[in-house]
Amino acid sequence: MHVGERFVSAPGKAILHGEHAVVHGKVALAVSLNLRTYLRLQGTASGQICIHLPNIDTFRAWDVAALQPLVSDRKAAGGRCGELDLELVERLRAFAGVAEGSTDSGNMAVLAFLYLYLSGFAGAQTLPSMSVRVWSELPTGAGLGSSAAYTVCLSAALLSARGTISSLLTQPQDTASWSEEELTLINKWAFQGEKIIHGNPSGVDNAVATWGGILRYHAGKITPLSRVPLLRILLTNTKVPRSTKLLVSGVKDKINKFPSIMVPVLESVDAVSRTCELTLREMATAGASAQHYDTLEELMDINQHHLSVMGVGHPALDTLCRLTLAHGLHSKLTGAGGGGCGITLLRPETAQRVAQEAVWELREVGFECWETSIGGPGVLPHCATSLPQGVLDVLTSH
Numbered sequence: 001m002h003v004g005e006r007f008v009s010a011p012g013k014a015i016l017h018g019e020h021a022v023v024h025g026k027v028a029l030a031v032s033l034n035l036r037t038y039l040r041l042q043g044t045a046s047g048q049i050c051i052h053l054p055n056i057d058t059f060r061a062w063d064v065a066a067l068q069p070l071v072s073d074r075k076a077a078g079g080r081c082g083e084l085d086l087e088l089v090e091r092l093r094a095f096a097g098v099a100e101g102s103t104d105s106g107n108m109a110v111l112a113f114l115y116l117y118l119s120g121f122a123g124a125q126t127l128p129s130m131s132v133r134v135w136s137e138l139p140t141g142a143g144l145g146s147s148a149a150y151t152v153c154l155s156a157a158l159l160s161a162r163g164t165i166s167s168l169l170t171q172p173q174d175t176a177s178w179s180e181e182e183l184t185l186i187n188k189w190a191f192q193g194e195k196i197i198h199g200n201p202s203g204v205d206n207a208v209a210t211w212g213g214i215l216r217y218h219a220g221k222i223t224p225l226s227r228v229p230l231l232r233i234l235l236t237n238t239k240v241p242r243s244t245k246l247l248v249s250g251v252k253d254k255i256n257k258f259p260s261i262m263v264p265v266l267e268s269v270d271a272v273s274r275t276c277e278l279t280l281r282e283m284a285t286a287g288a289s290a291q292h293y294d295t296l297e298e299l300m301d302i303n304q305h306h307l308s309v310m311g312v313g314h315p316a317l318d319t320l321c322r323l324t325l326a327h328g329l330h331s332k333l334t335g336a337g338g339g340g341c342g343i344t345l346l347r348p349e350t351a352q353r354v355a356q357e358a359v360w361e362l363r364e365v366g367f368e369c370w371e372t373s374i375g376g377p378g379v380l381p382h383c384a385t386s387l388p389q390g391v392l393d394v395l396t397s398h
């Protein structure tokens with residue numbers, strides 16, 4: 001089986017409210033970012049599967065013939081996607097030499113890739129040889145959903161290479177996209193990849209990377225929020241490394257240890273998300289007032305404290321909140337916390353000078369900052385000619 005060349009991209013995300021609580025069935029509000037992950041899949045005649053992951057300095061190659069026995073005695077699963085196949089994950093761990101409990105970024109990325117590749121092509125006569133290269137504008141492991149953007153790109157590219165969803169290769173411009181049914185399938189497969197990287201993901205990150213925009217996510221139910229005001233958000237990366245998998249399991253341990261203390265905290269985060277949603281809807285329908293922004297700021301402060309109570313704060317995140325508050329700006333961590341990124345709300349009347357001063361101070365303590373536009377498109381197919389030149393260069397370099 002030979003597959004043609006294809007390019008796809010998917011966005012990162014920021015969680016406005018509900019991180020961690022969403023894993024335990026509470027409401028989260030998340031937005032897509034204008035920072036994207038790009039993937040190029042190229043069929044080859046080398047008899048090998050190669051994966052190049054320059055963001056995490058990982059390059060691996062395997063003979064297709066060595067992978068074939070891992071699926072040849074399995075029931076054809078191509079195109080179907082139910083629960084994570086734990087037996088296949090174990091086989092892949094042994095195959096790729098990944099120890100149980102490893103959180104190494106290269107290992108997790110490779111396992112997710114091999115899992116999606118093998119389960120996607122399990123029903124095919126022969127496994128195709130190919131080279132896959134992924135590059136991202138997102139910092140990895142920093143709370144902006146790079147893992148979900150990665151698994152959504154893999155899922156879209158592999159499903160289209162398999163012919164399970166349309167390939168959209170014939171479109172000269174980036175105007176084409178997948179149908180709702182196809183996006184649902186991409187999202188489901190990506191969720192399995194997230195399970196390999198995260199352990200116990202809620203599914204909110206892969207949903208945003210698939211559909212883009214602003215979403216309400218509650219127990220697997222995805223509701224796009226179509227009428228919301230344009231928010232100005234400053235993103236800050238504290239550059240403190242952390243692992244979503246470990247942070248999510250730490251919160252679970254805390255809930256198990258102190259259920260009567262932690263369950264009300266989760267309930268309160270749920271109420272924060274719901275209050276934020278109502279406020280955003282009101283701002284969009286009745287017009288945004290200063291009081292609305294006051295509410296949004298207070299909700300951010302409350303949630304930041306709740307997240308610290310859950311044990312996912314970090315002194316660097318406290319520094320972010322303190323430095324921005326000195327300029328009248330309110331911040332909270334976003335994503336799994338423990339370091340990584342935070343978001344700061346900029347009011348419409350916040351002078352550019354004020355935002356700039358805060359940014360200088362944050363940069364002075366070693367953080368990285370950028371004002372971002374939110375609500376961009378979800379997963380997209382591309383043709384080579386319409387990709388930014390820099391991205392094309394990275395994806396096609398040897």
Ligand SMILES: Nc1ncnc2c1ncn2[C@@H]1O[C@H](COP(=O)(O)OP(=O)(O)O)[C@@H](O)[C@H]1O
Nearest residue numbers: 105108109136140141142143144145146147244
């Ligand atoms: N561009 C990428 N290339 C390779 N692997 C990636 C890429 N982006 C994300 N990953 C995988 O996802 C992991 C980070 O996921 P996670 O800890 O959930 O952080 P986040 O999703 O907040 O960035 C990385 O360690 C790596 O395994």
Ligand SMILES: C[C@@](O)(CCOP(=O)(O)O)CC(=O)O
Nearest residue numbers: 019020143145201202335336
């Ligand atoms: C902490 C959590 O709510 C978000 C994790 O996001 P990220 O991987 O840190 O970008 C986990 C989840 O929802 O799966």
Ligand SMILES: [Mg+2]
Nearest residue numbers: 145147148244
């Ligand atoms: Mg992640």
